[in-house]
Amino acid sequence: MGRSHRPHRRGDRHDESSPDSGERVLVLPGDQVAGHGWKPGRGTYRVGDRVFASVLGLYQPRPPLAQVVPLNGRYIPKEGDEVIGTVVDVQGTFWLLNIGAPRWAPLHMTGTPWSIEIGETQKYLHVGDAVLVRVESLDPTGRIGVTMLGDDLGKLEGGTIITVSPAKIPRVIGRGASMIQTITRLTGARVAVGRNGRIWIDGPPEAIQRVAESLRLIDDEGHRPGLTERVESYLAATASSADVLMRSTPRSLVDAAPEREGPEPDRSGPEDP
Amino acid sequence: MGSVGAKEVPVLMTPDGRRIDGRRWDELRPIHIVAGPLRQADGSAFVEWGANKVMAAVYGPREVHPRHLQENHRAIVQCRYNMAAFSVDERKRPGLDRRSQEISKVIAEAFDSVVFAEEFPRTSIDVYIEVLQANAGTRCAGLVAASVALADAGIPMVDLLPAVAVGKVAGEVVLDLKKEEDNFGEADLPMAMVPQSGRLVLLQMEGHMTREELSKALDLGVKGCREVHEKMKEALRARYTTTDAGADA
Structure with a gap:
């Protein structure tokens, strides 16, 4: 464009x-x-x-x-988008993922960092597991190919997933990832943002709760000005003694070493059988 | 439906042209539409139309179940119209009956002709219409609710789909029959129109009309649909200007 x-x-x-x-x-x-x-x-x-x-x-x-x-409307996949999917079916050589798009997306076993024998797919991912994948191919019949090969990609262990409107994801990330960095800095939670509107959060229950509430704020009021300030003041107001340490980290230190956008998802598959 | 015949026929039209609820021949009942009341559905709408209360929810485009219904070059539109057991005076036996199957079919076909189905091959757009309270004209109210819900779900389509019933009551062609008029009137003609082109995508009739009356009724229905269309647009604008007007793409 x-x-x-x-x-x-x-x-x-x-x-x-x-x-x-x-x-x-x-x-x-x-x-x-x-x-x-x-x-x-x-x-x-x-x-x-x-x-x-x-x-x-x-x-x-x-x-x-x-x-x-x-x-x-539903998430319309674009090549290169990182999305969060949940496994809805396990076949011999691939898994079917629900990524919130019109159709389910097959994740072929060759698109994973694991070396898998045919028929052993169910040893790695089960129905209900969450994964962070990248949209690799799209064809005119609506088929969506995804891969798990890539730096941040992998299975998401533990945590919880919140859904917001896919249209709001640019707001969740913020300019130069500023919004998501603010949220992770003030809560200490690990967060993975999918372009399909799904956001994975892991950490202490109270941190997850606060991230979820911030996301709801963005989803409902993302269009009003001063969004970052409102999210910040919400997070400051709800800060408990548990993360005072986090907040008291000098800002300059945090800014000097900007976090990567998104989390460090767990890349380890199950122990090799 | 109901106990027709047991009751006395009410006065449906006074000598000075007032109908049973005081309306003129060309007046709609009050319509109130809320877009997007449900959180889980991809799109939803609630319509109060006179004493009718109808909720509609839209899911999709999504995977087709059962699989064999899937079409590999386009989306299919599926609809379920259902009346709650408590929606009418005498308890309605719950579940599908011949009437609701017919209405589901004609509504699905009406939407099939306005939705850009080719954009979502091998998927299904599922429309659920629940009639909570019925007072004649529920297929039109349901269709209007479903159409607002489809727009709320972001489904691409030619236009919104307003609908209204016209009929013949006490010898007069009138707009938007209510229950007594439907029960004791001479004809009922529900219709749905694409405002952009004026094309009719749903047209049914029960009862008898002369050729002249039918042509008058169709003109009246077109006028009614245009009024309903305005209400539908108002409801969608109200929802999106208060919460999302400045949202990012």
């Missing part, structure tokens, strides 16, 4: 997911969004020389493309 050359508003975010700062009008399916000379982009369709919205979303034209960015 070509970056717009329009000037950014103050406070606008500069990561790739940042929307164009142009006019953003809420449109509904069937609303006419453009006339002659426009091409139908995503979230739109054309009848004659008129372009209509096909989904509920914000109209963000990029001439000559009329497009509507949806505000809701």
